[in-house]
Amino acid sequence: xxxxxxxxxxxxxxxxxxxxxxxxxxxxxxxxxxxxxxxxxxxxxxxxxxxxxxxxxxxxxxxxxxxxxxxxxxxxxxxxxxxxxxxxxxxxxxxxxxxxxxxxxxxxxxxxxxxxxxxxxxxxxxxxxxxxxxxxxxxxxxxxxxxxxxxxxxxxxxxxxxxxxxxxxxxxxxxxxxxxxxxxxxxxxxxxxxxxxxxxxxxxxxxxxxxxxxxxxxxxxxxxxxxxxxxxxxxxxxxxxxxxxxxxxxxxxxxxxxxxxxxxxxxxxxxxxxxxxxxxxxxxxxxxxxxxxxxxxxxxxxxxxxxxxxxxxxxxxxxxxxxxxxxxxxxxxxxxxxxxxxxxxxxxxxxxxxxxxxxxxxxxxxxxxxxxxxxxxxxxxxxxxxxxxxxx
Amino acid sequence: xxxxxxxxxxxxxxxxxxxxxxxxxxxxxxxxxxxxxxxxxxxxxxxxxxxxxxxxxxxxxxxxxxxxxxxxxxxxxxxxxxxxxxxxxxxxxxxxxxxxxxxx
Numbered sequence: 324x325x326x327x328x329x330x331x332x333x334x335x336x337x338x339x340x341x342x343x344x345x346x347x348x349x350x351x352x353x354x355x356x357x358x359x360x361x362x363x364x365x366x367x368x369x370x371x372x373x374x375x376x377x378x379x380x381x382x383x384x385x386x387x388x389x390x391x392x393x394x395x396x397x398x399x400x401x402x403x404x405x406x407x408x409x410x411x412x413x414x415x416x417x418x419x420x421x422x423x424x425x426x427x428x429x430x431x432x433x434x435x436x437x438x439x440x441x442x443x444x445x446x447x448x449x450x451x452x453x454x455x456x457x458x459x460x461x462x463x464x465x466x467x468x469x470x471x472x473x474x475x476x477x478x479x480x481x482x483x484x485x486x487x488x489x490x491x492x493x494x495x496x497x498x499x500x501x502x503x504x505x506x507x508x509x510x511x512x513x514x515x516x517x518x519x520x521x522x523x524x525x526x527x528x529x530x531x532x533x534x535x536x537x538x539x540x541x542x543x544x545x546x547x548x549x550x551x552x553x554x555x556x557x558x559x560x561x562x563x564x565x566x567x568x569x570x571x572x573x574x575x576x577x578x579x580x581x582x583x584x585x586x587x588x589x590x591x592x593x594x595x596x597x598x599x600x601x602x603x604x605x606x607x608x609x610x611x612x613x614x615x616x617x618x619x620x621x622x623x624x625x626x627x628x629x630x631x632x633x634x635x636x637x638x639x640x641x642x643x644x645x646x647x648x649x650x651x652x653x654x655x656x657x658x659x660x661x662x663x664x665x666x667x668x669x670x671x672x673x674x675x676x677x678x679x680x681x682x683x684x685x686x687x688x689x690x691x692x693x694x695x696x697x698x699x700x701x702x703x704x705x706x707x708x709x710x711x712x713x714x715x
Numbered sequence: 716x717x718x719x720x721x722x723x724x725x726x727x728x729x730x731x732x733x734x735x736x737x738x739x740x741x742x743x744x745x746x747x748x749x750x751x752x753x754x755x756x757x758x759x760x761x762x763x764x765x766x767x768x769x770x771x772x773x774x775x776x777x778x779x780x781x782x783x784x785x786x787x788x789x790x791x792x793x794x795x796x797x798x799x800x801x802x803x804x805x806x807x808x809x810x811x812x813x814x815x816x817x818x819x
Contacts, residue, residue, distance in 0.1 A: 554810030570807030
């Protein structure tokens with residue numbers, strides 16, 4: 324019997340788990356207008372970031388590319404671009420490339436329209452039109468191989484690597500075996516475990532994918548050293564240390580458990596979206612929530628499995644985040660934020676496989692429309708774009 | 716009878732185990748459970764919070780601390796069997812600007 328879910332099939336063939344109008348400020352200066360529009364119109368979400376001006380060209384391109392990928396992501400049905408008019412982001416290309424994915428796209432320019440109130444008025448009218456336009460789209464039955472899952476751990480403690488990350492690893496293997504796509508990242512948390520990942524690369528440790536894994540870890544370490552610092556004091560975090568994690572290596576070895584055991588097919592750059600890629604992939608993104616959640620949604624992930632021990636409650640505007648808690652004490656304390664209890668593994672009440680099957684059943688429901696706890700209480704604003712250079 | 720206090724050892728090569736019990740205090744006996752379920756009792760040295768580690772054998776200063784069968788850093792002091800292991804007596808060897816790193 325084939326495993327299926329109910330999703331929104333997009334003109335480019337991707338499948339969404341949500342059907343949203345994305346209101347996208349092309350620069351931070353347009354955020355307030357975009358927020359007002361989102362408040363006024365049902366079915367909208369805002370991608371409120373802090374970038375898009377006075378940055379190096381490489382970062383301006385990165386911001387444009389990431390916003391394009393977010394607009395093209397399958398949970399987005401239509402997009403309204405809110406431009407100030409003098410930003411460094413390439414707004415024209417943003418509109419063009421999201422339109423090329425077959426989605427309805429509108430754009431407003433605040434300076435041209437004569438300021439904030441007029442822009443809000445015009446933007447609200449356009450967002451309402453877009454929301455009406457996509458609201459009738461029906462879900463269709465699609466095969467599980469069209470699922471794109473992102474995975475992450477946050478606010479980790481020592482239960483993460485022994486319970487909740489093991490559950491995600493189980494689900495990741497299962498989805499890869501079913502022909503779906505699984506994306507993991509958090510390059511900072513490869514430190515101390517990169518040799519294990521590189522050996523799992525297609526073509527082996529010395530092949531192009533294996534070498535690339537070493538390269539992205541070095542790049543991350545060198546960036547810290549370039550400002551005369553190293554990772555200590557930042558990683559592991561004070562919360563991790565209070566939770567019993569003594570070093571970045573210990574955190575990393577526990578973190579990579581969630582990638583499962585299947586071969587690593589390749590490395591995606593931060594703004595890059597998946598098109599035809601199947602199997603297990605790495606996205607080169609740091610571990611901090613706003614930047615990696617954005618990177619994963621931009622990849623085209625329809626949802627995320629998120630493991631935590633100390634209790635991370637946050638979510639993303641367009642991508643449901645399923646929280647799996649490894650610490651039984653935290654689960655009891657924060658059950659309104661945690662979707663699944665993996666603390667039962669630590670207590671010896673259930674096996675990794677049993678909780679893994681519970682997680683798999685839940686993700687099929689979420690793909691088909693069931694809300695995650697963070698969606699239900701609107702804890703969905705965690706986003707930013709990971710840039711490389713300074714603000715200038 | 717008191718509740719059994721468990722410390723889990725993930726890999727046979729590990730020289731530390733993680734305590735998943737509340738209120739483990741200096742001198743208390745805990746059971747180290749390995750992957751096969753074999754139990755070994757040990758007296759804990761130091762108060763060990765939930766989710767923190769103890770040594771399952773003596774670890775000399777400079778020796779790697781092993782968990783998941785891999786190095787998670789080095790002992791910065793001699794560590795006795797059963798002793799609390801954390802940032803006070805071990806250091807990370809990765810992500811540092813003051814050391815030349817060897818990978819793989």
